Amino acid sequence: MEPRNIRTACWDPQKAGGYLKERKLDVVYGPINSRRLGLSLGINPIQSVGENTLPFACNWSCVYCQYGADGLDESVKKGRIRFATLEEIKAGLEERLSSNEHYDSVTICGPTEPTISPYFDDIVNLAVEMRDRYRPEIKTSLFTNATKLRSRNVLPLDYVFMKLDAGNEKTFKRFNRPRGVKFDDLVDELKSADVKRRIIQTAVIGGKDGNIEDLENGSYVKVINEINPDEIHLYPLLYRPFPRFDLSAISREKLESLGEYIRNSTDSQVKTFFNPVNIGEEFRF
Numbered sequence: 262m263e264p265r266n267i268r269t270a271c272w273d274p275q276k277a278g279g280y281l282k283e284r285k286l287d288v289v290y291g292p293i294n295s296r297r298l299g300l301s302l303g304i305n306p307i308q309s310v311g312e313n314t315l316p317f318a319c320n321w322s323c324v325y326c327q328y329g330a331d332g333l334d335e336s337v338k339k340g341r342i343r344f345a346t347l348e349e350i351k352a353g354l355e356e357r358l359s360s361n362e363h364y365d366s367v368t369i370c371g372p373t374e375p376t377i378s379p380y381f382d383d384i385v386n387l388a389v390e391m392r393d394r395y396r397p398e399i400k401t402s403l404f405t406n407a408t409k410l411r412s413r414n415v416l417p418l419d420y421v422f423m424k425l426d427a428g429n430e431k432t433f434k435r436f437n438r439p440r441g442v443k444f445d446d447l448v449d450e451l452k453s454a455d456v457k458r459r460i461i462q463t464a465v466i467g468g469k470d471g472n473i474e475d476l477e478n479g480s481y482v483k484v485i486n487e488i489n490p491d492e493i494h495l496y497p498l499l500y501r502p503f504p505r506f507d508l509s510a511i512s513r514e515k516l517e518s519l520g521e522y523i524r525n526s527t528d529s530q531v532k533t534f535f536n537p538v539n540i541g542e543e544f545r546f
């Protein structure tokens with residue numbers, strides 16, 4: 262078998278969040294070295310318009326988001342984003358997947374919320390079709406804030422990582438800063454999304470503006486027991502957040518003890534992902 266060319270970039274601590282911003286600008290980008298998905302080829306359904314703009318578009322504005330404070334409305338109003346077409350995505354996937362590069366997965370995940378694309382359902386079908394044609398052995402996945410999942414075509418994907426960082430409306434509003442989304446509606450989406458395996462992923466962040474207290478005080482566990490997911494993934498902050506919020510990275514011990522508490526309080530499989538990033542070390546998300 263021909264040796265495959267493995268291409269990954271190294272994390273530059275000086276760039277912090279800028280690293281991923283740059284890596285995700287193309288319609289089909291990467292591969293990104295993921296803690297859970299190996300070398301993952303990305304699909305970014307939302308593209309920037311004009312020079313020096315980032316294609317950030319989301320209906321949340323989490324305090325720890327590395328992509329910027331502008332939300333979907335602002336991005337649309339300022340004409341800064343456009344939706345990648347199916348033709349562009351197909352061309353990018355065909356080129357990369359038919360190459361001799363090594364990939365372990367194809368992931369729909371831009372510096373955006375992918376489900377806001379009007380082509381989202383077709384993008385899922387396309388990603389699965391291209392995977393089946395060129396790399397039937399690899400996995401397909403999606404990272405999403407899960408606010409629009411119920412009516413979306415996500416069942417064909419192997420993994421859907423759905424975000425839940427809070428245990429109540431108050432923390433949800435303060436920490437995730439959603440626009441037009443109520444916490445109860447999010448919980449309903451997480452309960453009823455049509456997925457192969459229900460996977461919740463939760464950022465665990467310290468500091469005055471963090472969410473760790475909410476995760477430890479019982480409210481998160483109560484909601485998790487309502488949702489009853491198959492898996493819960495806990496991960497810490499790995500990049501430098503915006504200075505205007507008081508956020509801090511937690512220790513490995515803290516993450517493990519939180520994991521143990523949730524494990525003992527729910528029927529879900531709890532996994533912790535703590536990879537310290539040192540200078541010169543490869544970046545993983």
Ligand code: SF4
Pocket residue numbers: 319320321322323325326327328372373374406424
């Ligand atoms: S849901 Fe994701 S993309 Fe949207 S603001 Fe939060 S971290 Fe950023």
